């Protein structure tokens with residue numbers, strides 16, 4: 010056998026060995042990304058990568074807005090409250106990724122809508138410098154955060 014033939018056989022053996030190792034180890038890592046924890050009984054929203062990224066980004070900005078509203082409320086900075094709240098309200102004017110609406114069960118959409126309406130109320134209450142109305146609407150919005158998080162989770166569709 011020539012040296013070149015020996016080298017080819019060695020490379021093939023290594024490749025077969027690597028493949029066997031991967032098969033033995035189980036599924037490739039990309040599949041695990043879409044996997045779910047069986048202990049988590051919440052309903053899954055199956056989303057593609059773009060929708061998944063979009064919704065979680067929206068969530069993080071909701072949390073930021075709640076924090077900004079709380080901070081501004083402590084010094085009754087009505088302009089800052091109204092600004093943070095209208096950025097999360099029904100008239101915030103953003104375009105969701107294609108198929109986002111259809112991916113959401115009706116109850117999920119309603120909860121989201123109800124929460125957005127509370128941010129409208131916060132913005133209007135801040136414009137009227139009505140602190141109590143700001144607090145009431147913020148409490149209602151937080152109730153929607155909790156209700157939805159108890160019921161739903163997101164999952165990448167394979």
Ligand code: HEC
Nearest residue numbers: 065068069071072117120121124150153154157161162163
């Ligand atoms: C209509 C449903 C719904 C509402 C209302 C809602 N969320 Fe979420 N949120 C979700 C879902 C679904 C997830 C993903 C949870 C999971 O898969 O574990 C999530 C995740 C998050 C995350 C984690 C983001 C990340 O990057 O992982 C934050 C923070 C968050 N939400 C904040 C909020 C806040 C604050 C509010 C209210 C002002 C709110 N959400 C209202 C459905 C909702």
